[in-house]
Amino acid sequence: MLRRLTLLSAGLVVAAGMGSPAFAYMVYVSNEKDNTVTVVDSTTMQVVRTIDVGQRPRGITISHDGKFIYLCASDDDTIEIIDTATSEIVGTLPSGPDPELFVLSPDGQTLYVANEDDNLVTVIDLESKSVAMEVPVGVEPEGMGISPDGKSLVNTSETTNMAHFIDTETHEITDNILVDARPRFAEFKPDNSEVWVSAEIGGTVSVIDNASREVKHKITFEIPGLRAEAIQPVGVRITADGKKAYVALGPANRVAVVNAETYEVEKYVLVGQRVWQLAFTPDQKTIISTNGVSNDITFIDVATDEAVQSVTVGALPWGVVVSPN
Amino acid sequence: MPRFLILFISALLAVPSLSGAVAQESSPGPAEKTATAKQVLEIKLGYLRAYAPQLALSVLDVPPRDEGVAGAKVAIGDNNTTGRFLGQKFTLDVSEVKPDADVVPAFTDMMSKGVLYILADLSAAQLLSIADLARDRGILIFNVGSTDDRLREEDCRANVFHTAPTRTMLADGLAQYLIWKQWRRWVLAYGSHEPDKLFADALRRAATRFGGEIVAQKEFTDTGTARRTDTGVVQIQRQMPVFTQNFPDHDVLLVADESEVFGSYVPFRTWIPRPVAGTAGLIPSAWHPASEQWGGTQIQNRFAKANGRRMLSKDMAAWTAARIVGDAATRTQSADPEKLAAFIRADDFSIAAFKGQRLTFRRWNWQLRQPIFLGDGRSVVSTSPQEGFLHQVSELDTLGIDQSETQCALQ
Numbered sequence: 001m002l003r004r005l006t007l008l009s010a011g012l013v014v015a016a017g018m019g020s021p022a023f024a025y026m027v028y029v030s031n032e033k034d035n036t037v038t039v040v041d042s043t044t045m046q047v048v049r050t051i052d053v054g055q056r057p058r059g060i061t062i063s064h065d066g067k068f069i070y071l072c073a074s075d076d077d078t079i080e081i082i083d084t085a086t087s088e089i090v091g092t093l094p095s096g097p098d099p100e101l102f103v104l105s106p107d108g109q110t111l112y113v114a115n116e117d118d119n120l121v122t123v124i125d126l127e128s129k130s131v132a133m134e135v136p137v138g139v140e141p142e143g144m145g146i147s148p149d150g151k152s153l154v155n156t157s158e159t160t161n162m163a164h165f166i167d168t169e170t171h172e173i174t175d176n177i178l179v180d181a182r183p184r185f186a187e188f189k190p191d192n193s194e195v196w197v198s199a200e201i202g203g204t205v206s207v208i209d210n211a212s213r214e215v216k217h218k219i220t221f222e223i224p225g226l227r228a229e230a231i232q233p234v235g236v237r238i239t240a241d242g243k244k245a246y247v248a249l250g251p252a253n254r255v256a257v258v259n260a261e262t263y264e265v266e267k268y269v270l271v272g273q274r275v276w277q278l279a280f281t282p283d284q285k286t287i288i289s290t291n292g293v294s295n296d297i298t299f300i301d302v303a304t305d306e307a308v309q310s311v312t313v314g315a316l317p318w319g320v321v322v323s324p325n
Numbered sequence: 326m327p328r329f330l331i332l333f334i335s336a337l338l339a340v341p342s343l344s345g346a347v348a349q350e351s352s353p354g355p356a357e358k359t360a361t362a363k364q365v366l367e368i369k370l371g372y373l374r375a376y377a378p379q380l381a382l383s384v385l386d387v388p389p390r391d392e393g394v395a396g397a398k399v400a401i402g403d404n405n406t407t408g409r410f411l412g413q414k415f416t417l418d419v420s421e422v423k424p425d426a427d428v429v430p431a432f433t434d435m436m437s438k439g440v441l442y443i444l445a446d447l448s449a450a451q452l453l454s455i456a457d458l459a460r461d462r463g464i465l466i467f468n469v470g471s472t473d474d475r476l477r478e479e480d481c482r483a484n485v486f487h488t489a490p491t492r493t494m495l496a497d498g499l500a501q502y503l504i505w506k507q508w509r510r511w512v513l514a515y516g517s518h519e520p521d522k523l524f525a526d527a528l529r530r531a532a533t534r535f536g537g538e539i540v541a542q543k544e545f546t547d548t549g550t551a552r553r554t555d556t557g558v559v560q561i562q563r564q565m566p567v568f569t570q571n572f573p574d575h576d577v578l579l580v581a582d583e584s585e586v587f588g589s590y591v592p593f594r595t596w597i598p599r600p601v602a603g604t605a606g607l608i609p610s611a612w613h614p615a616s617e618q619w620g621g622t623q624i625q626n627r628f629a630k631a632n633g634r635r636m637l638s639k640d641m642a643a644w645t646a647a648r649i650v651g652d653a654a655t656r657t658q659s660a661d662p663e664k665l666a667a668f669i670r671a672d673d674f675s676i677a678a679f680k681g682q683r684l685t686f687r688r689w690n691w692q693l694r695q696p697i698f699l700g701d702g703r704s705v706v707s708t709s710p711q712e713g714f715l716h717q718v719s720e721l722d723t724l725g726i727d728q729s730e731t732q733c734a735l736q
């Protein structure tokens with residue numbers, strides 16, 4: 001462990017010294033249509049390998065130590081555990097039916113899963129690989145966000161149109177906040193102050209104050225030449241310094257860059273067709289989008305907010321996660 | 326005497342202060358905390374339908390007993406899941422009459438139970454017989470069954486909303502696809518009953534609108550034969566080629582047979598090999614039982630689990646109508662019919678219904694704008710509006726009679 005840490009910091013020093021992302025991360029992309037995960041090297045931006053997985057892979061995340069990928073195999077009603085060293089599926093988790101999205105607790109011990117068909121959030125203890133609790137929520141739970149302090153979980157329900165705040169100690173719902181139609185994703189600010197909830201059909205992002213649990217601002221998007229119905233916000237990511245947010249706009253084929261302090265949209269970055277999910281590299285120099293209909297992912301430079309390169313992956317890329325090391 | 330008066334006054338004073346305290350507690354707090362068992366608001370919906378068993382050429386096309394009602398029930402369940410967080414409870418009262426019967430007694434009965442939102446699966450005449458009675462009592466009607474354009478045109482009503490599409494919307498959705506395919510030469514075979522003729526009219530209008538050409542047309546007269554017999558197929562195999570023999574060359578054979586007299590017999594039995602579309606072959610509809618796009622898998626699974634069958638167009642129209650009431654109650658956090666009606670009528674009202682974009686009402690006749698599915702019996706082939714059919718307000722307004730052509734004057 002110590003040796004690993006030393007190596008890691010040495011690597012970071014080298015990377016910092018060169019002023020470029022010389023340190024390679026692995027980008028894992030779930031391809032909903034062809035039942036694979038594509039692994040892309042973040043430095044060379046080339047496909048390293050393709051892993052065969054269960055049916056209809058969607059939500060994807062990685063353990064904090066980078067050893068295991070957790071993947072929702074929606075049509076197999078299970079969560080698969082993939083060993084990143086061997087690319088083998090080494091186990092499954094009892095997810096409940098049709099798992100779509102989940103979030104890992106900051107301590108890495110618990111996985112919170114949205115079960116679309118059962119109006120439930122399933123709490124899975126990773127050590128025992130068992131269901132610890134089920135929390136009934138609204139109709140079609142999807143988006144899952146957890147506060148960095150680990151205290152509050154937010155689930156969005158797509159037909160109820162609410163953000164449900166769940167206390168992670170008691171597993172009780174404490175607040176139900178109405179947002180716009182088809183909320184898809186919830187993302188907390190790094191300082192726990194706000195949670196941003198995207199509404200795909202409503203076309204907005206609601207900024208909810210975490211202290212008062214009220215919608216304090218609604219972000220809207222306008223792109224010249226595009227009809228309003230085509231702007232469908234899904235994935236949201238906020239930088240570690242809390243200053244900038246990225247919002248994937250679905251069939252608008254763009255990622256919006258939002259000033260996270262003033263809520264002004266500063267730029268629209270053209271990526272690929274039907275952009276849904278986003279992930280930062282751990283150094284936050286790059287953000288990667290999954291473009292479902294064009295079967296590719298796009299690397300966006302966070303410093304300039306320019307699209308750097310698109311890489312073809314599998315069929316209908318859905319989710320994306322980047323290795324922490 | 327003065328003592329009594331003082332008591333009385335203090336009692337009076339106590340009331341507003343008490344209610345003030347309640348209001349103070351409930352207004353800023355989160356919904357979960359305010360919703361106690363005592364405060365549950367009940368919102369009553371009704372489902373009024375004309376029903377008689379129907380025959381179909383294929384036994385697979387016989388309408389299920391609970392067609393439409395099943396969709397409304399799933400929506401009531403969805404509304405109640407949401408209502409649980411807000412202290413709202415939704416109920417559905419279902420009432421049936423015969424297709425040509427007087428519907429007023431059933432309507433009056435429903436009204437006496439306090440129903441303020443009625444989902445109607447009725448004929449145009451039946452619906453019109455209750456529309457004005459409903460308006461005078463602040464009742465909103467949602468037409469989930471009738472595709473008659475006249476209910477949105479000369480016979481439109483200010484309190485009747487339509488979640489079912491019209492025949493012109495369906496025909497335009499189909500025509501756009503045929504034009505996109507560059508299959509422009511059509512022949513039209515239509516049935517002899519009124520609904521068949523209305524759909525044939527809608528197809529003719531669509532041809533004019535989008536540049537299709539109907540090069541020949543022919544009526545198939547219903548002579549009152551049985552829909553299905555043991556050996557009927559033998560005769561049909563000879564009848565259909567003969568019926569279609571004299572058509573000039575064409576790209577597509579259009580069929581307008583809502584009455585199920587001959588339409589399903591046409592595909593694969595034509596004189597020359599041509600695709601069939603309309604009420605048989607490639608069929609335009611408000612929903613398709615195999616649609617899984619745009620989150621459709623979830624409603625399909627929920628529906629199938631609850632009802633043991635696939636979801637049909639009328640189920641979706643009813644689901645959408647009941648969800649509109651539910652969403653209005655959720656967002657206004659109220660059961661006040663005036664508030665709900667104002668919310669539904671507002672400029673920015675929209676509803677999500679698994680069709681890839683928000684659906685809004687045409688404010689000039691309260692028709693719900695919606696994409697039209699084109700499917701064969703098994704799967705969705707395409708969804709209209711097709712790419713390239715543009716409109717200054719909404720591309721969905723390329724489907725059906727537009728505002729500039731409407732005969733509706735809401736009252």
